[in-house]
Amino acid sequence: MLRDFLPGVFNVVTGNGPEVGKALVAHKGVDKITFTGSTSVGVEVAQAAARNITGVLLELGGKSAQIVFPDADIDAAVNGVISGVFAASGQTCMAGSRLLLHRQIHDVFVEKLVARTREIRLGDPRAPDTQLGPIANRTQFERILGFFETAKLEGATIAAGGRASPLGGLFIEPTVITNTAPGMRVVEEEIFGPVVAVMSFDSEAEALALANASEFGLAGAIWTNDIGRGHRVAGRLKAGTVWINSYRTLAPGVPFGGYKRSGLGRENGRVGLEEYTETKSIWVEIAGKDRDPFIIG
Known part of the structure; x- marks a missing residue:
């Protein structure tokens, strides 16, 4: 239930796509954009996001x-x-x-x-x-x-x-x-x-x-x-x-997304969740003062 989320976790902004959508996509406070729609609009979303180096997930058109x-x-x-x-x-x-x-x-x-x-x-x-x-x-x-x-x-x-x-x-x-x-x-x-x-x-x-x-x-x-x-x-x-030998069989645990102009990234499953994360590497030095400063690694 949405009421179980802390304030600000889930927000709905209503309005026309050409106006509200463009404003959200171009905003520097947005860390990730996911868009489902036509390939032509997906290209515009990706171009706008690129100005801020914002990550995008695009599920676009098809001709399967x-x-x-x-x-x-x-x-x-x-x-x-x-x-x-x-x-x-x-x-x-x-x-x-x-x-x-x-x-x-x-x-x-x-x-x-x-x-x-x-x-x-x-x-x-x-x-x-x-x-x-x-x-x-x-x-x-x-x-x-x-x-x-x-x-x-x-x-x-x-x-x-x-x-x-x-x-x-x-x-x-x-x-x-x-x-x-x-x-x-x-x-x-x-x-x-x-x-x-x-x-x-x-x-x-x-x-x-x-x-x-x-x-x-x-x-x-x-x-x-x-x-x-x-x-x-x-x-x-x-x-x-x-x-x-089937068509349109889907499940929330199975990734879905396209190649070429059908999109970028995947929705659903563990892969879909990982689309909203970033990898971080952390190094901890334990040699202290005995470490040779001229040796790397």
């Missing part, structure tokens, strides 16, 4: 890849992909928004994924039977719709969704985009909405190359019944968290 190999349990993988990208309407940094399918199972997987996507129930987030809620605000809503138009212009195919929901408001239909390729905006940029971009691959090496060809490195998943392959690929994925 889910890799499905031909020996995977297809139905389980479809469930995992849906959970990985559509939970919270895709408005999570760890969303598995890039789907890499082995060419051998590509068509079957997409067929199942599209069918399941079209069955997702949109509605009031407070209703027990709702599976997908609205987008957080109008600006983000319009931004997501803009990705759909760009994807079509770049040659991609909207296999499911790709439009505002007939429900009105800020609802967007869960969307599956196929025929995508590296360089397309839906593949490169964090959309932060219920959108998954699908690509195909022919080999493990190609899958890794596609997955790692991103400026982000927050999370990723591998779907396979070959546990050796699962560990091998997980070790080579440039991501802070990797799941094998």
Whole structure:
């Protein structure tokens, strides 16, 4: 309970981020800054903190890849992909928004994924039977719709969704985009909405190359019944968290954070606590007056 803390241990400062946030980040009395949000704002936070040599912990954006190999349990993988990208309407940094399918199972997987996507129930987030809620605000809503138009212009195919929901408001239909390729905006940029971009691959090496060809490195998943392959690929994925045959499993004792432009440092677990400490070395001389002053060590 907060009342158990001494006065001043926990403080809440309210106000608009551009004003209050900038003031706090730039203040010389702040010893550590932790920020969760977009990569662009994270860069501004780090730059402001650097002026005072203030430590930062940044949990930023992602464009996480889910890799499905031909020996995977297809139905389980479809469930995992849906959970990985559509939970919270895709408005999570760890969303598995890039789907890499082995060419051998590509068509079957997409067929199942599209069918399941079209069955997702949109509605009031407070209703027990709702599976997908609205987008957080109008600006983000319009931004997501803009990705759909760009994807079509770049040659991609909207296999499911790709439009505002007939429900009105800020609802967007869960969307599956196929025929995508590296360089397309839906593949490169964090959309932060219920959108998954699908690509195909022919080999493990190609899958890794596609997955790692991103400026982000927050999370990723591998779907396979070959546990050796699962560990091998997980070790080579440039991501802070990797799941094998699951997605979005988290625990407070397990560190979470990203590589590359997905952030700095780790939250949770002992590593997360150590982010808020500093190492100190203390030497004690016991030789006294007998110590030779010209010998170091």
